[in-house]
Amino acid sequence: MTNSSAVASLWLRSQLQAGRAATWLLSELGDLVVQLEHPRWRDDPYPLYEQIRQRGPLYRGLSGTWATSSFAVCNQVLRDRRFGVQRVDGRAQGGLLGAPVPAPPEGFVELDPPDHTRLRRLAMPAFNPKRLEAYRPRVQSIVDSLLAKVAGRESLDLVRDLGTPLPITVISDLLGIPDAERGAFAEFGEVVIEGFNGVSSMRQAREVTAVTEHLVALFDRLLRERAVEPGDDVISTLAAAVGEERMTARELHGTAMLLLVAGFETTVNLIGNGMRALLEHPEQWARLRAEPELAAAAVEEALRYDSPVQSTSRVAHTEIELAGQTIKPGQTVVAILAGGNRDAQAYERPEQFDITRSAGPEHLAFASGIHYCLGARLARIEGEIVFRTLAERMPSLRLVGRPERRDTSAIRGLRTLPVTVAQRGQ
Numbered sequence: 001m002t003n004s005s006a007v008a009s010l011w012l013r014s015q016l017q018a019g020r021a022a023t024w025l026l027s028e029l030g031d032l033v034v035q036l037e038h039p040r041w042r043d044d045p046y047p048l049y050e051q052i053r054q055r056g057p058l059y060r061g062l063s064g065t066w067a068t069s070s071f072a073v074c075n076q077v078l079r080d081r082r083f084g085v086q087r088v089d090g091r092a093q094g095g096l097l098g099a100p101v102p103a104p105p106e107g108f109v110e111l112d113p114p115d116h117t118r119l120r121r122l123a124m125p126a127f128n129p130k131r132l133e134a135y136r137p138r139v140q141s142i143v144d145s146l147l148a149k150v151a152g153r154e155s156l157d158l159v160r161d162l163g164t165p166l167p168i169t170v171i172s173d174l175l176g177i178p179d180a181e182r183g184a185f186a187e188f189g190e191v192v193i194e195g196f197n198g199v200s201s202m203r204q205a206r207e208v209t210a211v212t213e214h215l216v217a218l219f220d221r222l223l224r225e226r227a228v229e230p231g232d233d234v235i236s237t238l239a240a241a242v243g244e245e246r247m248t249a250r251e252l253h254g255t256a257m258l259l260l261v262a263g264f265e266t267t268v269n270l271i272g273n274g275m276r277a278l279l280e281h282p283e284q285w286a287r288l289r290a291e292p293e294l295a296a297a298a299v300e301e302a303l304r305y306d307s308p309v310q311s312t313s314r315v316a317h318t319e320i321e322l323a324g325q326t327i328k329p330g331q332t333v334v335a336i337l338a339g340g341n342r343d344a345q346a347y348e349r350p351e352q353f354d355i356t357r358s359a360g361p362e363h364l365a366f367a368s369g370i371h372y373c374l375g376a377r378l379a380r381i382e383g384e385i386v387f388r389t390l391a392e393r394m395p396s397l398r399l400v401g402r403p404e405r406r407d408t409s410a411i412r413g414l415r416t417l418p419v420t421v422a423q424r425g426q
């Protein structure tokens, strides 16, 4: 180990220990913001969101961090340009950034305007609605081939067999990852995402760093290749922007990494959480089987009812009066999107899973404001095709055993979702 990596190692270890001790203490003292991370709420965090809501539209924890699970206040925070995603000193919030270990290249979700605006605009053509609609048959054919692999089996795992391989194949297509690299790309994605969910050991920090370096090298190689021989993929579009000096190579790496991270586990969790909700509510599953055209509505209800991204946060860049409170510059507000999605002020019977729900505003699962999810339409297409295809072809799906939950809080999803199948005709 070199001197600098030994220092980094010691620094990280001490940070992890100090962080755990502070979190434990604040949690014992009843800080509801710190409780958001507590494993005791993993299975069902919704009563905690309700407790926070009962403390008022904007609650301040002992640590000084604010939180809201009010639909209206979440929406206000996300849309108010006096809040940003970067700290007041211009650095990104949280994670390993600021630590003496190599920080991964930033994606524009971690940036404020004007850089956010410039980079988001460069990535936008890939998410053009017409282009995505034309991509629908490809999503269907990926789903068909994944289901063909499990044909004839009595049991399968909807997360491992379908939920995970679908979005990683879609993102690989989108970025133009060569076939030979796709297996490794999927594995890299898993490691980087585990790291984004919080690094809990030195071993994991080393693994995340190594994989990030591999991915950066891959994106760099593709940048050089596509600059000479462009294709119909996002890296080619971005490589042209690098050539025209509208973005740097490092910004390209950050954007490609963001698309991998933002579009992978979130979509896996839409499929896992959504299929679980459908199968746990047999009358809703029966309704979808009878009317598969309700699949798009089922996706919206799944996103509202058990959101893959439960919360995000913003930093006040100036003093802000909100919901009767004064937020000082530099203070953080956690917008509990999944709490807002269960707010009785916004939705009737918010605790009920109802795929025919018609009243109520658009949910916050894709956030709101300038960072509204760029891949929302793509995620909706993937979810709709999966729900519809399963309802049509595997109507007798049933849950078996206990699904395994991911050990994360801001991102909510399942590691496994075992089901039994009797295919049509059986």
Ligand code: HEM
Binding pocket: 108, 109, 110, 120, 171, 258, 259, 260, 262, 263, 264, 266, 267, 270, 307, 308, 309, 312, 313, 364, 365, 366, 367, 368, 370, 371, 372, 373, 374, 375, 376, 378, 379
């Ligand atoms: C069900 C699946 C998905 C969910 C629930 C989801 C949710 C979100 C949320 C909540 C944000 C805002 C984060 C914040 O403001 O802090 C976001 C941003 C983003 N998402 Fe998604 N996402 C999903 C799928 C995708 C897909 C498939 C892609 C692309 C392949 C994607 C790309 C992005 C990007 C690029 C951003 C950053 C937007 C910006 O900062 O301007 N997402 N997503």
